[in-house]
Each structure stands twice: as C-alpha cells, then as structure tokens.
Amino acid sequence: xxxxxxxxxxxxxxxxxxxxxxxxxxxxxxxxxxxxxxxxxxxxxxxxxxxxxxxxxxxxxxxxxxxxxxxxxxxxxxxxxxxxxxxxxxxxxxxxxxxxxxxxxxxxxxxxxxxxxxxxxxxxxxxxxxxxxxxxxxxxxxxxxxxxxxxxxxxxxxxxxxxxxxxxxxxxxxxxxxxxxxxxxxxxxxxxxxxxxxxxxxxxxxxxxxxxxxxxxxxxxxxxxxxxxxxxxxxxxxxxxxxxxxxxxxxxxxxxxxxxxxxxxxxxxxxxxxxxxxxxxxxxxxxxxxxxxxxxxxxxxxxxxxxxxxxxx
Numbered sequence: 386x387x388x389x390x391x392x393x394x395x396x397x398x399x400x401x402x403x404x405x406x407x408x409x410x411x412x413x414x415x416x417x418x419x420x421x422x423x424x425x426x427x428x429x430x431x432x433x434x435x436x437x438x439x440x441x442x443x444x445x446x447x448x449x450x451x452x453x454x455x456x457x458x459x460x461x462x463x464x465x466x467x468x469x470x471x472x473x474x475x476x477x478x479x480x481x482x483x484x485x486x487x488x489x490x491x492x493x494x495x496x497x498x499x500x501x502x503x504x505x506x507x508x509x510x511x512x513x514x515x516x517x518x519x520x521x522x523x524x525x526x527x528x529x530x531x532x533x534x535x536x537x538x539x540x541x542x543x544x545x546x547x548x549x550x551x552x553x554x555x556x557x558x559x560x561x562x563x564x565x566x567x568x569x570x571x572x573x574x575x576x577x578x579x580x581x582x583x584x585x586x587x588x589x590x591x592x593x594x595x596x597x598x599x600x601x602x603x604x605x606x607x608x609x610x611x612x613x614x615x616x617x618x619x620x621x622x623x624x625x626x627x628x629x630x631x632x633x634x635x636x637x638x639x640x641x642x643x644x645x646x647x648x649x650x651x652x653x654x655x656x657x658x659x660x661x662x663x664x665x666x667x668x669x670x671x672x673x674x675x676x677x678x679x680x681x682x683x684x685x686x687x688x689x690x691x692x693x694x695x696x697x698x
Contacts, residue, residue: 483648
C-alpha cells in the first residue's frame with residue numbers, strides 16, 4: 386500500500402509538471418498583448434514597454450517560466466494584471482458558487498443516473514430500458530447552453546419559480562444561494578446523468594450474467610435482493626469511477642453554464658481572463674482545475690478498496 390501511494394504521488398507530480406509547462410506555453414501562444422488591453426488604445430509605445438517591464442513580460446519565455454515556477458514553489462499563483470490582487474485570492478472569492486454548483490449537480494446526476502442505470506439493466510430489452518437508454522442518448526446530445534435557456538424561459542421567466550440569473554445579494558443566506566443554483570444545477574445534473582446511466586447499465590449487465598447471480602436466483606431470493614445486494618455491490622467500481630470523473634467535469638466544465646446563468650464563479654473568471662489576456666489568472670485557474678482532476682482520480686482509486694475489499698493495490 387505504501388509503495389502504491391508513493392508511486393501515485395510521484396505520478397501526480399509528473400502530471401502536474403507537464404500540465405504546468407503546457408498551460409504556460411499555451412497561454413503565451415495566444416494572440417494579443419495583455420498590457421495593450423489593460424492600457425487601452427490611447428497608450429503610447431513607451432507606456433506599453435514600461436508596464437511590460439513592470440510585470441516581467443519583456444523577459445524571454447524561459448525566464449518568465451522560471452519566475453512562475455519560483456512563485457508556485459512558494460504557494461503563490463501570481464498577481465492578476467487586471468484585478469491587481471493575487472490570483473489565489475481571486476480564485477478563492479469565486480470558489481463558492483462553483484463548488485456549490487458542482488456538488489448540487491453531482492448529487493442530481495447521481496440520483497438520476499444510478500437508479501435509472503440499475504432499472505435499465507434489470508429490465509434489459511423492455512420498454513423502460515429503451516426509455517432510459519433514449520434519455521441517456523438525448524442527454525449526451527443536448528447542448529448545455531440551450532437546455533439552460535429553455536429552463537430559464539419556463540421556470541424563471543414564465544412561472545417565476547426561480548431567479549433568472551445571478552447569485553443573490555452579498556449578505557444572502559445559504560438557502561438563498563441554493564435557490565439561485567437550482568436551475569444551473571439541474572442543467573448540469575441532468576445532462577451529466579447520461580454518462581452515469583450508460584456506465585451503470587453496462588456494469589450491471591456484466592455482473593447480472595455471472596454464475597453467482599444465477600445461483601442467488603436459483604436459491605429463490607427475490608429479484609430486488611439479487612439486483613441490489615449481490616449485483617450492485619460487485620458493479621460499484623466502474624460506477625464510482627464515472628461518478629468521480631463527473632465531479633471533476635462539473636468543476637472544470639461549468640464555464641458555459643455559469644456564463645448563461647450569470648454566476649460569479651471560477652468559470653466566469655476564466656472567461657474574463659481569456660478575453661483580457663490576463664496570463665496569471667488563466668495559468669492559475671487551469672493549474673488548480675488540473676490539480677482537482679488529479680486529486681479526485683487519486684481519491685477515487687483509494688475508494689475502490691472501500692466498495693470492493695477484493696481490490697489489491
């Protein structure tokens with residue numbers, strides 16, 4: 386177990402090192418000068434050179450990368466060019482909407498995907514299986530921005546049950562925040578449940594064909610006991626994997642949904658940073674999202690032993 390943990394930690398360090406290099410190079414490869422955007426059309430060439438020197442953007446790329454790595458080693462993601470404050474602070478201020486949105490969305494996706502996948506596998510080939518399979522295909526095909534606009538028109542504009550956009554006043558309570566997050570959470574939850582349905586169904590179908598399942602049925606056990614106790618417990622590893630991937634996708638892929646519903650989350654911050662060419666914010670946000678992906682995959686692997694004691698690391 387210790388060797389496994391050490392090897393995984395070393396692998397995580399290698400992955401994050403590669404991500405750091407790619408993030409730095411891709412942000413610098415984008416066209417546009419952040420200083421020119423910051424100073425506006427009235428800035429002179431001397432002003433642009435002065436500010437570039439102030440932020441170290443006049444240095445060679447290798448030197449800039451070295452400065453960034455030095456800041457990262459000290460736990461500092463850099464200073465935002467436009468916001469004029471540390472990137473860590475800017476991300477922390479936007480973390481709450483994104484984290485709550487991801488948690489609510491994963492809860493909805495799991496609550497829909499796992500039961501539908503189990504029922505679909507238990508009634509393979511019947512009309513309910515076709516219904517849930519069609520729903521999964523439809524959910525995987527619908528664009529999130531279109532689905533969000535439809536829900537907004539029906540439940541926010543026409544019925545007035547939920548706010549159209551935003552995240553509430555600065556002093557809003559947690560329940561008020563959640564009220565603003567219901568529609569975007571439903572958008573992400575319903576669409577991402579499609580993947581969970583398909584994986585759950587496939588995993589359950591593999592297990593339901595095993596000999597021990599046929600033996601349990603031959604003993605006269607009820608179908609509910611066979612499916613939920615014997616089959617589901619042995620099909621949990623792939624299901625846990627896809628749920629872990631869904632959590633990571635929620636955090637890193639909520640940019641469009643946050644933009645549609647006007648949520649002041651990390652996704653909205655990244656979109657603004659890309660438009661402004663705010664290199665430190667783009668680099669810091671992408672690096673944090675990549676770290677979340679890596680950590681969630683690591684925790685998911687550790688969870689395998691909990692759901693299936695036969696797993697040997």
